[in-house]
Amino acid sequence: MMKDIFEIDCKQLQSELLSNKSPLATWNISLKDLQVKHCLLARVLALLYDNMLTIKSSGVKVNQIQGGLLPIVEIYTHKEIFLNGISKGLKGKNVYFVSQLMSSDGIRLQRYKDLKYRTKINTQGRISRWFKFIKTKLIEDPLKSKKVKTDYQLGYNIYSVNTKIDNLKIKNWITTFHNQIGKPIIGRVLNKPKEDKIRIEHWIQDLENDQISPSVQLPILKKCGGCEVKTNQIRNKRSNTKVRCIADISIENCVKVNANSIQNDHYIADMAIYEALAQAECKYYGKTSMNERIIEKKLI
Incomplete structure (x- = not known):
């Protein structure tokens, strides 16, 4: 006893x-x-x-808790963890590693509201003081970019990527890694899947300020007007002058995302665009399996 x-x-x-x-x-x-x-x-x-x-x-x-990268206690002192509310904010949430707060590519800090997808943290309301302190420590200039300092950048870091793609439907949103251009893209499904292929329309982030990183701007999506992604050019039915950016992609490389209509054929994603794209990149390279990187408690 x-x-x-x-x-x-x-x-x-x-x-x-x-x-x-x-x-x-x-x-x-x-x-x-x-x-x-x-x-x-x-x-x-x-x-x-x-x-x-x-x-x-x-x-x-x-x-001993295994599976994450860069323990929180290795970059913050005991006093910092308690005096800045980090212990109070994360106690009982099973968060012990900085990698749990990072994007899936290990390069950027997650948005506060996106932490709800992989942790038990309640992100409703104002941004917590502990998260602001962590952001100040990890990021050089939080107002211009979510990218963390070089010393804190980690490897691929998949926690919540849904690797199963079932029941893809027309108008679903996905991210995928595009082989020809060597980077991930976001798109919207145009027709029903045919065997292992699906046709999507390429969408891009609508940026208002080219002086700051897209990572600190709203995750608003607009149609791509044509780029190196297109494998098929289809004229928009509403206009004879616009060309839609269409691509045929492999279903197995897709990751589902969600977005809601706002106005004027624009949509807003429910997570940061950089995280949605990073998930597709991680899935494509397959450098990290879900079973290896889910935080687990192991009794030794």
Whole structure:
């Protein structure tokens, strides 16, 4: 019974510290720096640390969390995690790695509202203080780009890409990696799938300011007026002068996305365009499988 209680205390403390390893294995916090309140185990470990002592408890499992990249505790100090609300905001959300907050290509920080797709974080209302602090630390100029500093850029990072493409219908939105141009694109399904192929119309992000990155602009979509993507040119029925950008693509490379109509043949995606495109790129290269990169708790 005492052993079970001790293990529960260890896991609760680990969750509050946002550590991917048990506090018994990684404790390095002195009593004067300790921010954890009302936790006897934390105070005991801090006192032992101050006196250069450690606990070795025979038979107690070490709850090591694996699967993510760049643990949060490696780039933020214990005080930063508590004084800036990071612990309060992420405690109990199973978020222990920076990669869980990043785009699928590991280059950009996710939009706050998009975290709901892969974590238990409630993103309704105002952007939380803890997320603003993380953004300030990771990004050079948050007003101009979502791209993180080079030191924090990670590899492909798939958590929530739906690799199964079933029941694609006309007018569905998808992203896919386009072989000919060597980059992902977004499009809208034009007709029913034929075997493993489908015809889409290419759409692009409608950018209002070319002085800042598309990543900080609204995810508004408009039709592409013609580019290197097109494999078929079809005149728009409404106008004899416009050419629609049409391509035939492989279904297996597609990732479904959602977008809603706003006005004047424009749509707004329900997630950042850069994330939707990154998911398609990750799926195409297949460098990371879902089973390998889903955050799992493993008892060692």
